[in-house]
Amino acid sequence: MIRIAIFGFGAVGKGVAKILMDRERMNRLIGNYSVVAVADSKGSIVSSSVNLKEALKIKEKNGRLPDGMNVIEIIEEVDFDVALELTPTNIDTGEPGLTHIKKCLKKGANVITSNKGPLVVAYKELSKLAERSGVKLLFEATVGGAMPVIKLIKRDIAGNRIRSIKGILNGTCNYILSRMEKERLSYRMILAEAKELGIVEANESYDVEGIDSAAKLVILANSLMDMDVSLKDVEIEGITEITPEAFEIALEKGYTIRLISEVSEDVLRVSPRLIPLNNPLCVHGTLNAILIKADLAGEIFVIGRGAGSLETASAVISDLAELYSC
Amino acid sequence: MAVVTLVVELKDKPGQLAKVIEPVSKYRGNIISIVHKREKRTPTGSIPVEISIEIDEKSIGKLVENIRSQGVVVKSYNEVRLTSTTSVMLIGHIIHTDLATTIDAVDRTGFAEVVEMHISMPYLEKPSTAMMTISATGEKKLKVALDRLKEVCMKKKITVIEPLELEE
Numbered sequence: 001m002i003r004i005a006i007f008g009f010g011a012v013g014k015g016v017a018k019i020l021m022d023r024e025r026m027n028r029l030i031g032n033y034s035v036v037a038v039a040d041s042k043g044s045i046v047s048s049s050v051n052l053k054e055a056l057k058i059k060e061k062n063g064r065l066p067d068g069m070n071v072i073e074i075i076e077e078v079d080f081d082v083a084l085e086l087t088p089t090n091i092d093t094g095e096p097g098l099t100h101i102k103k104c105l106k107k108g109a110n111v112i113t114s115n116k117g118p119l120v121v122a123y124k125e126l127s128k129l130a131e132r133s134g135v136k137l138l139f140e141a142t143v144g145g146a147m148p149v150i151k152l153i154k155r156d157i158a159g160n161r162i163r164s165i166k167g168i169l170n171g172t173c174n175y176i177l178s179r180m181e182k183e184r185l186s187y188r189m190i191l192a193e194a195k196e197l198g199i200v201e202a203n204e205s206y207d208v209e210g211i212d213s214a215a216k217l218v219i220l221a222n223s224l225m226d227m228d229v230s231l232k233d234v235e236i237e238g239i240t241e242i243t244p245e246a247f248e249i250a251l252e253k254g255y256t257i258r259l260i261s262e263v264s265e266d267v268l269r270v271s272p273r274l275i276p277l278n279n280p281l282c283v284h285g286t287l288n289a290i291l292i293k294a295d296l297a298g299e300i301f302v303i304g305r306g307a308g309s310l311e312t313a314s315a316v317i318s319d320l321a322e323l324y325s326c
Numbered sequence: 327m328a329v330v331t332l333v334v335e336l337k338d339k340p341g342q343l344a345k346v347i348e349p350v351s352k353y354r355g356n357i358i359s360i361v362h363k364r365e366k367r368t369p370t371g372s373i374p375v376e377i378s379i380e381i382d383e384k385s386i387g388k389l390v391e392n393i394r395s396q397g398v399v400v401k402s403y404n405e406v407r408l409t410s411t412t413s414v415m416l417i418g419h420i421i422h423t424d425l426a427t428t429i430d431a432v433d434r435t436g437f438a439e440v441v442e443m444h445i446s447m448p449y450l451e452k453p454s455t456a457m458m459t460i461s462a463t464g465e466k467k468l469k470v471a472l473d474r475l476k477e478v479c480m481k482k483k484i485t486v487i488e489p490l491e492l493e494e
């Protein structure tokens with residue numbers, strides 16, 4: 001019996017809960033399991049088998065879970081095999097996720113997270129800690145949402161040396177740029193449109209100035225290319241200076257413009273780039289995409305949805321399968 | 327007499343080759359061969375054409391000058407071949423920040439030059455946008471030239487949008 005604790009019950013946490021309610025799907029994937037704790041910022045439900053349908057209903061109705069233990073108390077007092085750490089990202093401190101993950105690893109529980117913060121701040125420390133404790137820290141959902149990236153590179157093309165990774169890792173920027181390309185409207189107007197659609201983070205600079213992309217790039221560099229870099233090592237340029245004329249001229253010459261995150265031996269940078277219209281990275285809307293160059297496999301291209309409740313939950317579930325696949 | 331190989335970039339429309347052939351006969355050169363490298367079409371849609379000419383060595387400089395004055399891009403002749411080309415976009419106050427010194431950042435290297443530039447100025451006070459084509463004697467040199475350009479543009483607060491790959 002796999003005992004699962006869920007920390008964070010927002011878009012991703014609820015998405016995961018919905019998939020875990022599908023017993024038939026999940027039993028086939030990982031065998032017997034039960035959720036032993038669910039927590040949000042205000043409360044929690046702890047039981048030998050949490051009724052997820054009920055938990056979702058309560059959260060929906062009251063906007064919060066009932067009073068109960070907080071995450072720290074749950075880690076200290078409840079037995080579980082794997083924690084799903086799905087709390088908000090803070091790329092400066094990593095908290096609250098950083099403390100949650102450390103405590104779980106120390107006590108010998110596996111951790112699956114969608115939270116970039118702890119990995120950006122302390123990847124090396126956390127991976128060493130996991131190794132020492134003989135447990136796993138998996139984080140497929142932190143980069144590219146539903147798109148397979150981490151396990152694809154670590155497992156499916158294992159043995160390759162990764163020469164470079166170039167990708168579109170922020171759906172909001174890609175939406176803005178591909179709309180500017182099509183409509184030839186100003187950056188400001190398209191940004192307003194994206195806000196109306198609710199696809200821009202509350203702190204918009206996080207998206208449009210390339211910080212979110214840079215955070216994901218740091219995770220890729222450290223976990224897949226054996227680097228030891230932090231956010232301040234990334235050369236970052238956002239999309240706020242791009243003009244509609246830029247698209248006009250670029251298109252005339254057979255290019256468009258996209259925000260590209262690139263890592264290779266001597267490059268670590270997020271910047272708008274000219275992309276030939278026939279290049280696969282020329283994707284539209286909120287899609288993410290990634291072009292991997294590996295020494296044996298050559299080029300590999302992945303495209304998919306970089307965000308969304310079930311999409312991100314899909315990546316979390318794939319990590320559960322990685323740990324417990326039967 | 328010497329044999330020189332010119333690589334010129336011609337627009338893909340009628341009448342372009344004449345701009346090269348006429349100066350050749352003017353300087354008493356003999357055309358040995360003409361090869362259109364259609365598969366190497368440049369990012370701006372021009373076609374590199376390789377032309378071998380038998381001509382008096384002393385006339386080579388004047389010939390090239392004359393061809394260039396027709397508005398034809400001469401990418402290389404003889405040994406000094408500009409083999410690597412890329413396009414970059416600049417956004418900002420390109421004209422008001424002394425365009426000449428921006429271009430000079432590339433040309434001054436001695437191994438790279440700005441071979442084409444296309445500028446769009448929507449309104450006088452608004453930032454303008456330009457596509458600049460740079461050729462250099464090799465990919466590494468091209469990268470150095472690009473770095474110099476980026477340095478200058480950073481000082482002038484001009485945004486540089488680089489291509490995904492240095493050479494497509």
Ligand SMILES: NC(=O)c1ccc[n+]([C@@H]2O[C@H](COP(=O)([O-])OP(=O)(O)OC[C@H]3O[C@@H](n4cnc5c(N)ncnc54)[C@H](OP(=O)(O)O)[C@@H]3O)[C@@H](O)[C@H]2O)c1
Binds near residue numbers: 071115145306307
């Ligand atoms: N949404 C996506 O498409 C997506 C994609 C990839 C990665 N991610 C990452 O996944 C994580 C979750 O995203 P989300 O969209 O689900 O965010 P969200 O909707 O804001 O949910 C965050 C959840 O964490 C809870 N929380 C906050 N502080 C907590 C604490 N100290 N202890 C316990 N719970 C706490 C919140 O509680 P309350 O409900 O009480 O506020 C909320 O339930 C973030 O790190 C995000 O960057 C999201």
